[in-house]
Every structure is written in C-alpha cells, then in structure tokens.
Amino acid sequence: MKKRICLSVLAVLLLAAGSYGGSVFFLSEDKDESGQGVTEESAEIELTFWRNYGTRLENEAYKELIADFESSHPGIRINMNAIPYGDYELRLRTEIAAGSPPDVMSIDSPNLALYANAGALRSIDREMKKEGQLEDIPFSTLEGMKFEDEIYLSPLAESGVALFYNIKLFEKAGIPLPSEDPSEPMTWSEAAELAVKINQPENEIVGIDPGQGFSDGESPAYFKTPLLWQFGADVLSPDGTTADGYLNSENAVEALQFYQDLYHLHKAASVEMPPDPFVTGHLGMSVLGSWMLEEIERNYPDFKLGEDFGVAPLPKGIRQVTPNGGWALGISSKSEHPKEAWEFIQYMTGYEGSKKYVEITGDMPARFSVSKTFPELAVYPKNIFVEQALKYSKNRTVSPAYPVISDTLKELFEEIGIGGKDVRESANRAVMKIDSALEDMD
Structure with a gap:
C-alpha cells in the first residue's frame, strides 16, 4: 500500500501545486503574406538542474559535462544551480512544495522514497529499461534507484x-x-x-x-x-x-x-x-x-x-x-520537458559522461564498462572500495x-x-x- 507523507518537518510537500517546467524561449515570428509564421531560429529549451555543491573536483566535473552536453545538444541549455550541502534538501523541498521544482534534480539515494512517494519524481523505469543499459549497473546500486519496484533515478557514480x-x-x-x-x-x-x-x-x-x-x-x-x-x-x-x-x-x-x-x-x-x-x-x-x-x-x-x-x-x-549509494539524477514530475531531461540524464550517467566524471573526481564508477577503462581500480588502494562495494555493501534504509x-x-x-x-x-x-x-x- 502506498503511504502518504505526513511528517511535521516535511508537511509542506503535501502543499505542492501548480506546474513548472524549464523556460522555453521563442524569437518573434514574422508573418508572410499568407499569414504563415516564419521562425528565424529554433526554440531553445532551458532545463533547470539542481545539485548539492560538492567538492572542488565534483564541481569541475559537472561544469565540463554540462558544457559537453550543450555542445552536442545545441537546442538545450542547462541552468545549473549548485546549493551548499547543508541547505540543499530544505531548499529543494521548499521549491517542490511551492510548485516550482527544477526539471532535473540530484537526489541522495536514501531520500528517493520520500520524493517518489510524494509524487515529486517522474518514473524513468521505461527509459532506463530501454536505453539505460541496466546490465551495466551493479545489482545493489540499481536497487537503490528503485521505489515500489520502479526506477526513478540514474546513478552517476558509486561511493564507499x-x-x-x-x-x-x-x-x-x-x-x-x-x-x-x-x-x-x-x-x-x-x-x-x-x-x-x-x-x-x-x-x-x-x-x-x-x-x-x-x-x-x-x-x-x-x-x-x-x-x-x-x-x-x-x-x-x-x-x-x-x-x-x-x-x-x-x-x-x-x-x-x-x-x-x-x-x-x-x-x-x-x-x-x-x-x-x-x-x-x-x-x-x-x-x-x-x-x-x-x-x-x-x-x-x-x-x-x-x-x-x-x-x-x-x-x-x-x-x-x-x-553504498550516492547522488543520482531524477526528473521532476512537474517538468514540461521530460524528453529533454532524460536526454540530459542519459548523457550524464551513460558511459561517456560517467567516464569523464570518474576521470576528474576519482570517484568509483556506477557502471561495469567504465570500471574496465580504469586499471587502477583493480589494484591497491582503489580495489578495496571496489571489492567492498561488490561483495559487502548495503543500501541505507529505504523509507518515505x-x-x-x-x-x-x-x-x-x-x-x-x-x-x-x-x-x-x-x-x-x-x-x-x-x-x-x-x-x-x-
């Protein structure tokens, strides 16, 4: 049975109303004599992306990955907002309650149940099963991306x-x-x-x-x-x-x-x-x-x-x-651009994005294919984290x-x-x- 959120510190989540999406910018149209519109340039979609302000290396990695994504997707612009770690959850929940959440949000995996249960996240189960190469993600990691047996998040890296x-x-x-x-x-x-x-x-x-x-x-x-x-x-x-x-x-x-x-x-x-x-x-x-x-x-x-x-x-x-478990990316249920939001997540958490992220940060990959490109993961000291994650790791408590x-x-x-x-x-x-x-x- 799906439970409802009724926690004093989080009750504002129930007040979420209205819709929100990344801004869409259109240039003015000129009319020809037949009355048909002539668009000078294609519309540019802006996706808002919120994440916690991490280490210097994490911040560097996100900036480079976003620049690469925008270069290969000229019709999409990413407006990233990095918020200090201690303020992030409260700020995010406030925006969700106000009906103005970001299109894409970074979620610490144990908090997934809270946001999914509150209806704040869009399921990406279909997209992940079709395009997410699930066999490339360790079972224990993937389980931490699920709520009520549906996938809501895509992992960028693992932790240990x-x-x-x-x-x-x-x-x-x-x-x-x-x-x-x-x-x-x-x-x-x-x-x-x-x-x-x-x-x-x-x-x-x-x-x-x-x-x-x-x-x-x-x-x-x-x-x-x-x-x-x-x-x-x-x-x-x-x-x-x-x-x-x-x-x-x-x-x-x-x-x-x-x-x-x-x-x-x-x-x-x-x-x-x-x-x-x-x-x-x-x-x-x-x-x-x-x-x-x-x-x-x-x-x-x-x-x-x-x-x-x-x-x-x-x-x-x-x-x-x-x-185990770490920050992963999900799509707001209020986003007006879920297709473009998935394109962004697919790039960030796919092979190329994950590989660059690991190269810059030194974090553990969330994909087997990425792990294979880093020989140092098989030797001391990184092998300690890898083997612990594969053999002895456990997800934190999953609960709304x-x-x-x-x-x-x-x-x-x-x-x-x-x-x-x-x-x-x-x-x-x-x-x-x-x-x-x-x-x-x-």
Whole structure:
C-alpha cells in the first residue's frame, strides 16, 4: 500500500501545486503574406538542474559535462544551480512544495522514497529499461534507484568508505600496519586497541575518528549506520514499519556502546579536533570516503599514499558490511520537458559522461564498462572500495520517512558520543521518534 507523507518537518510537500517546467524561449515570428509564421531560429529549451555543491573536483566535473552536453545538444541549455550541502534538501523541498521544482534534480539515494512517494519524481523505469543499459549497473546500486519496484533515478557514480591510517603514527607507536586485503579487515575491537596505542592527547594526536565526527546533513547517517550493521543490528524492520526491536535491539545497544566507549571510556576518539586532522598528522585512523584519495592527492601533494598514509578495508563486527549509494539524477514530475531531461540524464550517467566524471573526481564508477577503462581500480588502494562495494555493501534504509530517520540517527550518535548519555535510553528515544513518524504515514 502506498503511504502518504505526513511528517511535521516535511508537511509542506503535501502543499505542492501548480506546474513548472524549464523556460522555453521563442524569437518573434514574422508573418508572410499568407499569414504563415516564419521562425528565424529554433526554440531553445532551458532545463533547470539542481545539485548539492560538492567538492572542488565534483564541481569541475559537472561544469565540463554540462558544457559537453550543450555542445552536442545545441537546442538545450542547462541552468545549473549548485546549493551548499547543508541547505540543499530544505531548499529543494521548499521549491517542490511551492510548485516550482527544477526539471532535473540530484537526489541522495536514501531520500528517493520520500520524493517518489510524494509524487515529486517522474518514473524513468521505461527509459532506463530501454536505453539505460541496466546490465551495466551493479545489482545493489540499481536497487537503490528503485521505489515500489520502479526506477526513478540514474546513478552517476558509486561511493564507499574505508579506513585511512597514518603510517608514521603507526610506526611511532610500534604497531604493525593493517591488512590491505579487502576480504581481511581488522575487527572494531582490534581497531580500538590500536587507537588507544596511537592516542596522545598531550601531543594533540587522536587515535581514531570512527564516523566523520559530528557533522550535519546526511553524513552522520552514511558514515555511522554501517556500525549498526556490522554488529548485526539495523534501523528498521525488513518491512519498514517499525524501529522497535531493531534500533534498540541488544546488537544495536552493543554497537552504540562500543561507539560511546571510544570517546568516553578509551578516550581514543575526540569530539573536538583541529582542522584537517588526518592530513596534518593529528589523527591516527579515520573512516573516509573513496573520493578522498583524489582530494588528498590534489590538495595535499606532500602527504603521500604509501609514505604518509595507507588505506585498509573498513573494520568489521560480527559481519563485514559497508555503505553504498550516492547522488543520482531524477526528473521532476512537474517538468514540461521530460524528453529533454532524460536526454540530459542519459548523457550524464551513460558511459561517456560517467567516464569523464570518474576521470576528474576519482570517484568509483556506477557502471561495469567504465570500471574496465580504469586499471587502477583493480589494484591497491582503489580495489578495496571496489571489492567492498561488490561483495559487502548495503543500501541505507529505504523509507518515505528517511529524512526523520537520518536526523534521528544524527541526534542519537551526538547524544551518546558528545553527551555521553545512557545508550539504551537514547536508543529507545530514537525508536519512539522514528516510529511516531512512521505512524503518521499510515
């Protein structure tokens, strides 16, 4: 049964009305003696495209891809609006509620259910099955593009995380470097022991950052939810109807207690750290995204892979599992130009567009064919991300209530990490908040 959106923070989505499309510009017509119109030039279609303002390399890639698309499609102009990450979701939902959404929008895959369920996205199931070369996309990636078994998004790249470690701090502590084998990760208990040995608060050296600190947006859920999975827990029941018995299960409490202990018992993690602690030598281990390899190489050329830092598979609990999913492109249900919008998405997420995007950003491809053109993906360190994605990855929770779920997870890890509050009580409060949101949707 298709559920309706009824969440206090997102209720404005129900108010969406009216129609919207990219602007169409026509030159004035001259009439001949027969009264027939004579068009001096063909109409130019402008598609509005919204995306989050990403890294410098991502921004560079989008600009180049759009320029290439416009060059090969002279009748279509792309008006891109890149919005800061922390403001993007609110701005997008506001425009959807106002009835003036962009023609093409970038969606973080776990938010797909929210937008599709609200009727804000147009299904591209037919187009993807006919022209999207679905066999070229990994099954787990493609599943994250679906809502109620229909495809709504097309992926541009994949994502993954791993454990980055400072070689010199490991050597200084007299401990061996982690395994580089993607199928042989250390356990979180082993990682905690290493973090304690590396940790030197008197020298402003922190042992480990287990989940990208305490940032805003989707980052907390993306980096921290895997810890629950690794300890055998989950956020929601398989049918997506409740968090009770899952986010507050014994396995979840164990995972959350382990996380809290890194900060408050072992004191090997720190709530406050200096800017860029990993590349400046103030952090022994950090869970970072695959995109950071290129970022470090370009922005910190003196901090070298193999000399200053290394990459190991993400630590495991009772199971090995990593997050996947990333930003993908979809079409507004209000767009007056769905055909042209699909042409744009097809180019951006097809072989040529994906290949150029990966060349510039260093991200992992979402297509097998693109992966084959980059031999470095088969060798260390990028093979770690690739093999984890293919063998051990999992999609984040799929639910129309995901914005509430994501925000609740952020608050949960802040309560136990920053505030040091009772883990079980915090988990129960989180369950109540999520289940209340889910009940409002019935």
